[in-house]
Structures are given as structure tokens and as C-alpha cells.
Amino acid sequence: MKNIFKVVGLSLALFLSLFLPLTAQAEELTGTDAVAFSLPGENKQTITLNDYRGKVVLVDFWASWCTPCIRSFPWMNKMLADYGDKGLEVIAINMDQEKILADKFLQRYPNKLTIAFDPEGKVAEQYNLLGLPTSYLVDRNGKIVYRHLGFRLRDADDYEGKIKQILVQ
Amino acid sequence: MKLTVLMILILGLSGCTSLGVKPWQRDLLAQPVMQLAENPIENGFDDHTYFSKEGASGGGSYAGGGCGCN
């Protein structure tokens, strides 16, 4: 039995060593100006963030292979339908490395979101993305007010509340 | 001796921090065929056969990898 304790002790030591802060954590962007970007969209359009100044923009990063992203699409569509006339815009930035997968996905799940493509991750890098999906709520002055990591159905109402709040500011 | 191995392992693990991909580059890793336990029933059959017919046992585990979402 003593051996088991040695093993567990050693495992814990090695495990804790992984907590050593040897990589800089990506800084939290809330409160800063949303980094401007200009990305290709559907139908040969170009999507430029600054064009949406004066609107509340939900900048969402997603990919066709990400299950929670798939669950977030119907919700984002609903937000756009409910609050689009109150000044909400949704820009869904696709991160697929193979565009054909993104195209197939969009055909399968028709939506009214504004789609942009960032396969090289240049914009994702600037937004310090920690995982997919991630969405940033940008207010009418171009400031990031909220970051939402992941997508969970039970958080949806909460998130909707925040959107409504920012819309009336 | 054990302490040396431990130090090497810790330094090695710290080296792990430089390996890896960005969160949006996990498209291939997210595919079912790249999961560590892609067919648990098949793993169960194999484990059962080899544990019954051979002297050694165990070793595998299946956490990690995948899409890293949520």
C-alpha cells in the first residue's frame, strides 16, 4: 500500500508543476476598444467592423466542427430576429481551415447572420481567443463590454439580458 | 535517481507549454476518428480478450484531445 501513496504523491507533484505560470495568459479585453477588422464575407462582400459603429455588435467566433457552436446558431439567429430592429448586429466569424466545410454547414443551417471568414486566425489572435465558441458584445461606441466563453443553453437567457441592457444605453 | 527523473519530467512537462495549437486549429482533432476512445465497445472487447489470454493488463486511458470547446 505504501507504494500507492508514493505514486499518488509523485503524480500530484507532477500535476501541480503544470500550474507553473510559464506561459503568459491572454489578457482580458473587456473594457477596451474592439480591434478593428476587415474580413471577406459571403458573396464576395467585405465585412468591416467599423461600418457597424452606432450599432450593438455581437462578434462571434465559430467553426463547423464545434458542437456548442452549432447549438449557438439558432440562438444567435433568434437574437438577430428579435433585436435587429433595435440596433443589434451579429457578425459570426468562421474559423474553419477548409472553407468547403463552412459552406456546407451554412447550407445545412440557413441563417440571417453576417458571416465573415478568418481561416488564418489573424483576427482571432487579436481577440485573444481561448476557445470556441467565443463571442464579444461590442457597444455602439466600439467598446467591448462582455465576453462569453463557450455556449450553454442555461446561460442563454442571461446573455440575452445583457444584450437588452446594452441596446438601451 | 528518482529525484533526477522527477526533475526531468517536470522540466519536460514545462516544455509541453510550447507545444500545441491555437483553439481554432483543432478541426482535425475534433473529428471522431481522432478521439482517443473512438469506439469504446471495441476497446472493451480487445481489453477483455487480451487480459484473459495474456499476463499483462491495463495502461490505456482516454482523457484529452478533441475539439477543446466550451
Add this chain to the structure above:
Amino acid sequence: MQLKSFANISLSLAVATSALTGVNAAETSPTIKVPDTWQFDAGLLIYAEADDQVQAIEGALSAKKNLDDERSIALKVVIDSLTGASPNGAVGQNQVQTFTRPSGNGSYTVTAGDTPLDDTFKDTRVALSAQYNQQLSRLWQYSGGGNLSKEYDYLSLAINSALARDFNNRNTTASLGFSYAFDIYEPEGGIPLAKASVSDAINRGGSDDSKQTLDVLAGITQVINRQTLMQFNYAHSKVSGYQTDPFKIVSIIDNNGWAQDYIYESRPDDRTKQSLFWRTKYMRQPSNQVLDVSYRYFWDDWGMTAHNIDTRWRFQLQDRHFIEPHLRYYNQQAVDFYRVYLNDGEVRAQHVTADYRLGEMQTYTFGLKYGFPIADNEFSIRLEYYLTRVTGDNSLAKGAGLSGIDLYPDKSAFMLQSFYRF
């Protein structure tokens, strides 16, 4: 026949990773299943050894469901049935041999030159397991569960618990898992007295005995690059209790190679097993072929060491068909107390076994798996050939009794498996 129970830690965190974050997709056209319904996996295994040895059929059904965004459960039932004969540990002779059945009821004879096989093993086993997974927070995962396995003369109960935590932008996952199992063996005829002669009037002890197993598994999974995933595990297992096979015997051979007696084997009550395991999964681009290679080094305090290498290569074909060749090589050294037979008159050590499964052997598995969708669900079929080469000192085939006898008979088996996910 004792079917070894094993820790379920290995599969517990699998459900956590795949059910909550993975995509039920094929390579080029993601088929996104609604994740909150039950997902079923069914499998069938038919195992058949050459020369009328063991035949087994095993069926498994598992059901998984996401309870919400963070939690899921998995239930599994396995039923298997074994028939056929298995080597009883005695060596062949250049004369007919007669053995009493382990139950004490009746006997069987073995032709001169043949390896003694006992065909008493007709047994059916049912195993149930339940596993619960929860994502505790963005970076922490928990998995816990239990399983129960019952056959006519054997009962196994086990629980398991594991934690995993992601680091380095989720490129590194460290996991630590425990498993505890309690097994009770009640062989027909009772527990044989260690090293007692089969012909002794009183050679049985109690009616049952038990053993406990404690497993610890520590693992690191590391994303190397977009196409490559690696895993390193260390496993430590402590088994205490009855580990002898009550149906196995050892021949007592005289100077001329003739069997004078047979005694029941005896294995130690304690065994500490350890293993180091390394696995790599690599997806080639642009073909999307996947190479899966793993290596395990095993050692224990019974003197056994074993190596095995397992490789699979998946080739994606048209329309979600695939073909996957499989190669496995396993090599084991004998335990310290392994003897192919004992000499008449020699001083006997405390423990002895003639069970080839604890002896020196190499096994080779050659397999091919083919998969295709049926009604948009994944179906696959796998055919494997499993060859066991038992090796040892051939000079021990001495005297008139053993001349020409194969002391280390090889074993061949075919395995046919099929899987359906729906």
C-alpha cells in the same frame, strides 16, 4: 474460468471528452446529431480458437445521454458465453492420461501426444456498468462510476473515480484516476489446497475466496500539432487476495519423462503491477488517413515483464466507407514461479504455475476492419487472426515419456467483431 475484471478508469473519461465536446461527424460532411437524445452503441464479438479450444460469443450495448451542457451518463451491459476446452497446465505424454474434472464429477482422458485440455468451461457472464461525467468548470472534468460482473462461479464489484484538468490553452490534459474492485470466486468443488495432489483424498480448502484490486492511473495527453495527439500514462495496480487459478494443475515428471502425479498450482497473494504507456494519433493531410500507434511496457513483482506495440491505420474511402488494417505484437517474459512441469522429488518452491499465460510467449494479431454507413449510422466489421507462440526450454522434453512432446503448444484464434452506432 476466471475472467479477470479490470479497472474502468480507462474508459471513464472517454465519455466525458467525446459526449460533451466532440462532433458526431464523418470526415467531409458533418452529420450533427441532436446531442440531448440517447446515443447507442452495439457490438458483437465471436471468438474461436483452433483445435476445439475456447469459443466465445460476446454482445455489448451501451447508451449515452447528455443530461445538460455539463453532465452526461453512460450505461452499458455486456453478456458473454464461453464454451470449449482450455489447457489445464499439465504437459502431454506418450501415453494416455486421465484427469478428474475440477468439480469432482467425472473424469476425462487425453490421447497420447495431445496437450491436456479441460472442457469444463461452459459459462455465461453478465456485466453491467454505469458511468457519470461532469464538467466541473471550463478546465476541470470529473468521471465516476461502478460496474458489476457476474458469472456462475465469480462475482466482481468495482467503483472508479477520475479527475482531469486542461492546461496550456487546453493543449495539455492531465488526468488522475482510481479504481477499486472486490472479487469473489466460488469455484465448483471448492478452493483447492495450494500444491495439493489431485489424487489426495482431502485437497480442497474453503468453498470460496476473494481478492481486492486498487488501481491508480496518471496520464498526460498532449496536442503536438494540428494533426498529432500524444498520450503518456503510468498505471500502478495492487492486487491482494486469491489470484490462483483453481482449475490449473502442474505435472510432476520423473527422470524418464513420465507423469507421476499432478498438483494444484499456487500463486502469491500479493501482486504489484506497473506499466508505462505511450500512444500517438496522427492524421495525414490531405488524405485524412489516421495512424494510431501505441507502446506499453509492463512489469510486476512476480517477475513478469511485457512489451506490446499496437498499430492501426485508417484509410478513408468514398461515401464514408473506410478500411483499417490492424497489427499488434506482444511479448512477455515468464513470472518467477512459472515451471512447465516439476521434477519428481525436487524441493518445491512456495509458488508454482504451469499456466502458459504467465509463461514466456509472443502474440501476433493481424486484423482488418471495414466500415460503412447503414441508414446514415456507422456500421463496421472486423476480422482478426490472433496467434500465440508459447516458447521455453525445449530440452525439458526428456525421456521416453516426453520425447517428441510439444511442451509449449501454440494457439490460434479468429475473432469476428461487428459494431453499430445509432
